[in-house]
Amino acid sequence: MKRYPGLDLLRAIAILWVLLFHGWILNLGNPWPAIGRQGWMGVDLFFVLSGYLIGSQLLKSYAQGQVPGWVEFYRRRALRILPVYWVVVALYFAVPQFREAKGIEPAWKFLTFTENFLIDYRHNETFSHAWSLCVEEHFYLVMPILVWALLRRPSWRITVTLAALIMIGGIAARAWVYLHYCDPVKGWGPGKFVELIYYPTYMRLDGLLAGVLLASVRWFRPAWWQAAMARPYWMLTAAVGVLAVAIWAAKGRGDFAGSVFGFPLLAAGFALLVAASVSERGFLGKFHVPGAELIAKVTFSLYLSHKMTWHVLRTYAPGWVDGRGVQAFILYTLGAFAVGGALYLLVERPFLRLRDRWETKANPVGL
Numbered sequence: 001m002k003r004y005p006g007l008d009l010l011r012a013i014a015i016l017w018v019l020l021f022h023g024w025i026l027n028l029g030n031p032w033p034a035i036g037r038q039g040w041m042g043v044d045l046f047f048v049l050s051g052y053l054i055g056s057q058l059l060k061s062y063a064q065g066q067v068p069g070w071v072e073f074y075r076r077r078a079l080r081i082l083p084v085y086w087v088v089v090a091l092y093f094a095v096p097q098f099r100e101a102k103g104i105e106p107a108w109k110f111l112t113f114t115e116n117f118l119i120d121y122r123h124n125e126t127f128s129h130a131w132s133l134c135v136e137e138h139f140y141l142v143m144p145i146l147v148w149a150l151l152r153r154p155s156w157r158i159t160v161t162l163a164a165l166i167m168i169g170g171i172a173a174r175a176w177v178y179l180h181y182c183d184p185v186k187g188w189g190p191g192k193f194v195e196l197i198y199y200p201t202y203m204r205l206d207g208l209l210a211g212v213l214l215a216s217v218r219w220f221r222p223a224w225w226q227a228a229m230a231r232p233y234w235m236l237t238a239a240v241g242v243l244a245v246a247i248w249a250a251k252g253r254g255d256f257a258g259s260v261f262g263f264p265l266l267a268a269g270f271a272l273l274v275a276a277s278v279s280e281r282g283f284l285g286k287f288h289v290p291g292a293e294l295i296a297k298v299t300f301s302l303y304l305s306h307k308m309t310w311h312v313l314r315t316y317a318p319g320w321v322d323g324r325g326v327q328a329f330i331l332y333t334l335g336a337f338a339v340g341g342a343l344y345l346l347v348e349r350p351f352l353r354l355r356d357r358w359e360t361k362a363n364p365v366g367l
Contacts, residue, residue, distance in 0.1 A: 001014065001230040003293075004277065004278050004285060004286065005281075005284075005286070005287060005288040005289070005292065005293070006277025006278055006285045007049065007274070007277055007278065007295040007296075008018075008277075008288075008289075008292045008293045008295075009120060009284065009289050009292045009296075010045060010049060010273065010274065011046070011049060011292075011295070011296040011297070011299055012278055012289075012291070012292040012295035012296050013042070013045070014042040014045040014046050014049070015042065015295065015299045015302060015303060016033075016042075016295070016298075017038075017039040017041065017042035017045075018039050018040070018042040019034035019039070019115060019253035019306060019333060019336065020032060020035055020039040021036050021037065021039025021040050021042065022129070022306065022310075023036060023041070023310075023329055023332065023333075024036035024039065024309060025147045025305070025311065026100070027330050028218060028310060028314070028321075028328065028329060028332050029321070029328035029332070030329055031152065031326045031329055031366060034285060038247060038251070040253060041247070041250070041302070043147075044206075044207045044263065044266045044267065044270060045133070045207075045273075046132065046207075046212040047132075047136075047204070047206075047207025047208050047211065047265060047267070048207045048208075048210050048214075048270040048271050048274055049208075049210020050136055050211060051139070051140065051207060051208040051209065051210060051212045051213075051214070051307035051367065052142060052212070052215050052271075052274050053211070053215075053216045054139070054140065054212075055143070055147075055214070055215030055216065056087050057073070058073070058144060058147045058213040059147065059215050059216060059218075059219040059272070060219050060316065061219055061220035062147065062151050062219075063333070066142070069166035070144050070310060071081065072079035072203075072359075073144055073239060074144075075355070075358075076276065076355060076359075077140045077349045079291075079352065079354065079355040080300075080351075080352065080355070081133070081136075081300075082297040083131065083135070083228075083348065083351045084300065084301050084304065084343050084344075084347045084351075085197060085304060086302045087343065088127075088305055088308070089107070089110050089111065089127075090345070091308065092104065092110075092126065092308065093107050093216050094126050095149060097311060097312075097315075098311065099126040099175075099307045099308075100124075100125070100126055100127075100307045100310065100311035101124075101125035102123075102307060103120070103123040103124040103126060103127040104122045104124050104126035104127060104159065105119055105120070105126075105128075108131060110127070113134040113138065114132070114134065115127075115128075115130050115131060115134055116130075116132075116134040116199040116201060117134075117199075117200055117201075117312075118184055118195070119131070119194075119195055119199060120191075120195075121194045121199075122191040123230060127307070127308075128194075129303070129362055131198075131199040132296075132306075133199065133304075135201045135204050135208075137169060138201045139201075139208050143212070150162070153355075154220075156220075159216065161340050163209055163213060163304060166203075166205055166209055167209060167264055167306065169264070170202070170203060170204075170264070171190050171260055171261065171264065172208055173202065174197050174203055174259050174263075175256075175259075175260045177196050177197055177203075178193075178257075178259050178260065178288045181196055182196060182197060182254075182259070193253075195256040197259050197301050198253075199242035204263065204293040205348070206263040206264045206266070206267040207263070207266070207267045207270065208266035208273040209267065210268060210270065211271060211274065213271070213363060214271050214275060221322050228275055228279070228357055229275075229278070229279040229280070229281065230279075230281060231279075232275075232276045232279035232282025232284070232285065233276075234280060235273075235275050235276040235279070236272075236273070236276040236284070238272050239269050239270070239273040239276060240268075240269075240273035241275070242265060242268050243265075243266070243267035243269035244266035244274060245265060246262060246266040246268075246269050247260050247266075249262050249265055249283060250262025250265070250266060254361045257349050262294070279307075297344065298337070298340045298341050298343075298344040300309050300344075300348065301340040301341070301343035301347070301348050302337060302339075302340030302341075302344075303340075304340075304343070305336070305340050305343055306336040306339075306340065308330050309332075309335050309338075309339040309340075310336065310338075311330070311333070311337050313332060321361075348363060
């Protein structure tokens, strides 16, 4: 798929926002707490991007009258995700000194991508950020099957109905769980919101759904898509408006409004932002921001390893990062990028190149 500078920029913003958030909750000297405390929203942006990009990969083939090979799709995902992920999991379990907290979920939950279900967050915070990868993996597993089932007899009515049921179902499920298990007035315990609402896959489908719907419009409603691409600044303005409402509604991530309505609002706003970012008539789709593509490339390795890196720096090199403020956070960030970049160069990129070589041999003329 064509590389869009706007999407690279969004991916870079998302990972930097997440770093600010984790720096804030880990008390690493984040100098911008007002921005950092909202950085969890960067994961929702990642979900929309994944829904759009993976949805486009699958839907493009169907739109062109072809059926994508499931084996090829799963192989591509496996070579993209598993090697560097397995390395990080191995480091966490082979070297306990790398763990940013005392407890960690059993290894089998990480190896089976079920860590985001029934997690004991209060006691097992180590590598808990793998929850979002679990959500992504469940999406990768189900999406090809779901697309195949829906496109055997294509129907926009069925597709829209299913999408509405998923979104409304998520809102209803979060509301019910919150009122029965997570209401602070009833004295819910630490981590309940994370365990029951924030981490489970079935609670976090809004962003992926919004991205897939965006890809559906692109490949099955080209006239609508072209009309949208001709108006990037209208979409950008709408995105800013919706995101402003979403950030206001979700500013208390663990309260009722944020838990129930924040996620779909964020999904809608980020979907508009993604659409504005791929239009070549807008500045987001035209201009390459220096460094954005590089950050985008190392995002996955960086996301997996940054808490481990920060823990090592704080524990074994406190003289480098003592104090708070801009200097400390810059040092933490540079350390995270150094380790993330090394993982990308040594593990992630070689397997991506291997994947590309296999695809070239299988399809030497680019058909």
